[in-house]
Amino acid sequence: MRRWSWERVVSILLISPAVIAIAIFVYGFIGWTAYTSLTKWDKLLPDFTLVGLSNYRKLFAHQRFQIDLRNTVVFTVLFLISCLIIGFVLAFLLDQRVRGEGIFRSIYLFPMSISFIVTGVVWRWLLNPGSDELGSTGINALFDMVGLGFLKTGWYTDPKIGIMAVAIAATWQMSGYTMAMYLAGLRAIPEDLREAARVDGASEVQIVRHIILPLLQPITLSAVIVLGHISLKIYDLIVSMTGPGIGFATDVPAYFMWDTTFRGNHFARGAAIAIILLVMVAVLIVPYLAWSIRTEAEL
Amino acid sequence: MTTQTRKLRRSKKPPIRWQRVVLYVVLVAFAIFYLMPVYVLIATGLKSFAEVNLQRMWNLPTGLHFDSYMKAWFGSEVEGFRGLNVNFMNSVYLTVPATIISAMWGSINGYILAKWKFRGSDVLFPLLLFGMFIPYQSILIPLVQVLQRINIFGVKFYGSIPGLILAHVIYGIPITTLIFRNYYANIPTELIEAAKIDGANIFGIYRHVLFPLSVPGFVVVMIWQFTSIWNDFLFAATITSHPASQPITVGLNNLAGSYIVEWNVQMAGALLTALPTLLVYIFLGRYFMRGLMAGSLKG
Numbered sequence: 001m002r003r004w005s006w007e008r009v010v011s012i013l014l015i016s017p018a019v020i021a022i023a024i025f026v027y028g029f030i031g032w033t034a035y036t037s038l039t040k041w042d043k044l045l046p047d048f049t050l051v052g053l054s055n056y057r058k059l060f061a062h063q064r065f066q067i068d069l070r071n072t073v074v075f076t077v078l079f080l081i082s083c084l085i086i087g088f089v090l091a092f093l094l095d096q097r098v099r100g101e102g103i104f105r106s107i108y109l110f111p112m113s114i115s116f117i118v119t120g121v122v123w124r125w126l127l128n129p130g131s132d133e134l135g136s137t138g139i140n141a142l143f144d145m146v147g148l149g150f151l152k153t154g155w156y157t158d159p160k161i162g163i164m165a166v167a168i169a170a171t172w173q174m175s176g177y178t179m180a181m182y183l184a185g186l187r188a189i190p191e192d193l194r195e196a197a198r199v200d201g202a203s204e205v206q207i208v209r210h211i212i213l214p215l216l217q218p219i220t221l222s223a224v225i226v227l228g229h230i231s232l233k234i235y236d237l238i239v240s241m242t243g244p245g246i247g248f249a250t251d252v253p254a255y256f257m258w259d260t261t262f263r264g265n266h267f268a269r270g271a272a273i274a275i276i277l278l279v280m281v282a283v284l285i286v287p288y289l290a291w292s293i294r295t296e297a298e299l
Numbered sequence: 300m301t302t303q304t305r306k307l308r309r310s311k312k313p314p315i316r317w318q319r320v321v322l323y324v325v326l327v328a329f330a331i332f333y334l335m336p337v338y339v340l341i342a343t344g345l346k347s348f349a350e351v352n353l354q355r356m357w358n359l360p361t362g363l364h365f366d367s368y369m370k371a372w373f374g375s376e377v378e379g380f381r382g383l384n385v386n387f388m389n390s391v392y393l394t395v396p397a398t399i400i401s402a403m404w405g406s407i408n409g410y411i412l413a414k415w416k417f418r419g420s421d422v423l424f425p426l427l428l429f430g431m432f433i434p435y436q437s438i439l440i441p442l443v444q445v446l447q448r449i450n451i452f453g454v455k456f457y458g459s460i461p462g463l464i465l466a467h468v469i470y471g472i473p474i475t476t477l478i479f480r481n482y483y484a485n486i487p488t489e490l491i492e493a494a495k496i497d498g499a500n501i502f503g504i505y506r507h508v509l510f511p512l513s514v515p516g517f518v519v520v521m522i523w524q525f526t527s528i529w530n531d532f533l534f535a536a537t538i539t540s541h542p543a544s545q546p547i548t549v550g551l552n553n554l555a556g557s558y559i560v561e562w563n564v565q566m567a568g569a570l571l572t573a574l575p576t577l578l579v580y581i582f583l584g585r586y587f588m589r590g591l592m593a594g595s596l597k598g
Contacts, residue, residue: 007501011415014501018408018472019423025469026430029438036440090329093322106584107330113580113587115530117548118573121555121565122336130353137353145357172333180588233434236532240552257436262537267440274436285432289425 030278037271044265055272065273067248068256071163075252076231078167079174083227084220086171087178092208094179095186105183109176116173120240123169127155156242162249170237174230178223185219186212225288229281253277344368344567351563367561371554371568378559381542383568386550389460390529390575393546397464398524401471402517408472409479409516410505414491424480431473435533442466446538462538463546467528475520478593482516483509515586522583523590526576547572 037056040049059065090108094101111119129152130137136144140152156165189212197207235254238244244251244259253273261270339356347364374382412420446465449456456462486509494504532548539545542553551572555565580587 007415008417010501011411012417014407015411015420015423018404018427018476021469022427022430022472025438025442026433027426029441030433032441033437033439086329090326093326096322098322098326104326104330106581107333109584109588110577110580111333112591113526113576114573115532115548115576117530117532117552118569119336121551121569122340124555125353125356125562125566126336126339128353135354137356141354141356172336176333177591180591184592229432233436235436236548239532239536240555254434254436258439258533258537261440270436271440274434274439277434278437281432281434282429285429289428289432293421293425 030275033271034275036268037275039268041267041271042265042269046267051268055268056276059269059272059276064248064251064256065253068251068253071248071250072232072252075163075167075170075234076228078164079170079231080224080227082167082171083175083178084223086175087223088182088216090175090179091182091186092212094183105180108179111173112176114173116236117240119169119173120237120242123165123172124156124241127165127168129154129157156245156250159246159249162242162245166234166237166241166250169241170231170234173237174227178227181219181223182216185216189215221288225284229284232277232280232284340566340570340573343563344570346563348561348563351561353562367563367567368571370561370564371571380554380557380560381550383547383550383554383571385543386545386547387571389544389550390546390548393460393463393467394525394528397467397471397528398521400464400468401475401524402520404468404472405475405479405520406510406513406517407505408476409481409483410509412476412480413483413486414488414504414509415501428473428477430470431477435470439533439537443537458539458541459544460539463534466534466538467524467531470534471524471528474523474593478520478523478590479513479516481593482513482519486512518583518586519589519593522579522586523593525579526587526590529576 035048038050038052039047040051041047090104094104098104126138128138129140135141136152139155143149143151153161156162193211194207197211202210233254234252235258238250238252238255242250244255254277257270257273257277260266260273342358342360343351343356344367345363345365346360346367347362348366350358350361350364351367370382372382372384372387374380374384412424443457446457446462449462449465454461456465490508491504494508499507529546530548531546532552535546535549536552539549542550545553551565551568554560554568
């Protein structure tokens with residue numbers, strides 16, 4: 001009995017540095033940021049005079065922030081839909097006993113190992129539209145070469161579709177992830193199930209619609225949440241690929257936060273943006289965490 | 300979606316060979332899409348300065364020239380920009396210790412949470428996990444303030460590699476703990492009971508039973524941490540402001556954001572930045588995948 005309690009104490013001592021570190025650096029700091037967002041701190045030197053929610057009120061009335069929120073929605077929708085569709089199509093095709101499957105899989109997945117900064121630098125040149133005097137470059141030049149010149153566009157230099165260009169680069173980087181998740185899911189579906197449906201006369205389309213897709217739903221949910229929270233936080237790619245763009249065409253809250261806090265010294269406003277970002281991510285993640293932990297406990 | 304349904308509709312009818320051809324054509328087309336930026340990266344970096352031309356981006360280099368790499372690595376005093384060599388080494392000095400400390404710490408946390416559960420550990424675990432999803436913007440302002448005040452034995456933490464190591468180790472706790480906890484949960488409790496009967500205590504069990512079985516767990520965690528720390532930009536850009544102490548992602552972003560740096564030099568720099576994590580992916584891709592899956596909580 002004595003030995004038991006001795007080891008209990010030791011086990012708690014061993015875990016406590018991590019618990020204390022997270023308590024301070026995650027929860028304490030979030031609290032600090034939340035407090036900062038309620039103050040008047042608007043220059044380099046801190047000013048902790050409380051002003052209530054006025055920073056939030058001003059922010060939601062701020063044109064740049066409104067554009068940022070709209071960009072985030074557009075970006076998230078484009079990015080999620082293209083990752084889910086491309087990921088599922090690739091996984092489904094790879095699941096057809098493909099020769100060289102390992103090579104294809106590695107090729108689809110390698111961009112995940114690269115920094116968003118590298119991706120941004122490369123795609124900035126690939127989607128560089130060129131100019132009338134000098135001619136087309138990058139993808140536009142490629143379109144010219146294969147006779148698809150009518151597809152040429154200004155990409156990220158066009159304020160209307162700028163954020164779409166960023167979503168293309170992000171999809172290039174992350175769609176391998178959904179492919180890998182779906183492929184693992186497809187491999188977990190027993191072949192008997194599809195065979196039984198075939199015997200019953202179901203077509204392949206029906207099998208996909210009524211058996212495969214419903215069984216893959218938990219994976220779709222995981223992918224939406226993981227990619228969704230990445231998309232809300234997207235920052236590096238914007239920095240290296242486009243910056244905020246003309247008329248904030250490719251600006252996002254995470255970029256605005258950094259810009260206004262560390263360049264503009266509007267600390268309270270930056271803190272308010274950070275807290276809004278955190279709330280958006282938490283709305284997505286907290287139910288998912290609870291669900292993950294609960295399903296794990298049932299096992 | 301169209302390719303998918305087209306393929307499926309065909310599958311009703313017998314001509315299997317035709318169907319296989321379409322399958323491979325789609326797979327190869329996607330492979331080309333994912334490899335296209337790599338082609339431009341490598342081809343551009345190998346061109347001589349005379350050959351470099353935005354309009355002829357897609358042409359193969361006429362020979363092997365390493366001038367772009369030399370310039371990206373060493374910089375150019377004449378043109379007045381810094382090379383990436385210092386930044387590359389900074390990233391090495393940052394990533395190697397941070398990865399090792401993270402992995403050791405995560406292993407201990409995972410051991411306690413998997414094998415020495417205490418009252419409240421089931422509540423603690425999700426609270427810990429939440430830390431890996433937060434947008435780091437929400438802790439950035441306090442982090443900078445705290446790092447500015449830390450000065451241990453003359454080592455400054457703000458603006459330096461030790462500060463970055465601290466940030467990455469602390470914010471790496473959730474993911475490393477998660478991977479190790481799931482890994483150790485799969486090790487049978489009988490092994491531990493047997494060791495207890497043989498008189499091993501909490502340290503002995505870790506040292507003689509779990510640690511020797513941990514190699515795959517360590518590989519997964521170290522690859523994950525290596526990749527995310529090497530690729531990080533947000534912490535690096537916020538904590539280090541002097542070029543001489545900045546990691547390579549910040550160095551590359553500065554290089555690419557400068558109007559005096561030729562784009563082939565930027566491309567060479569991008570490849571230098573991507574190379575370490577790419578090599579890890581190429582040689583240890585299997586373990587990279589496992590970390591990825593753990594990141595979506597389904598370890």
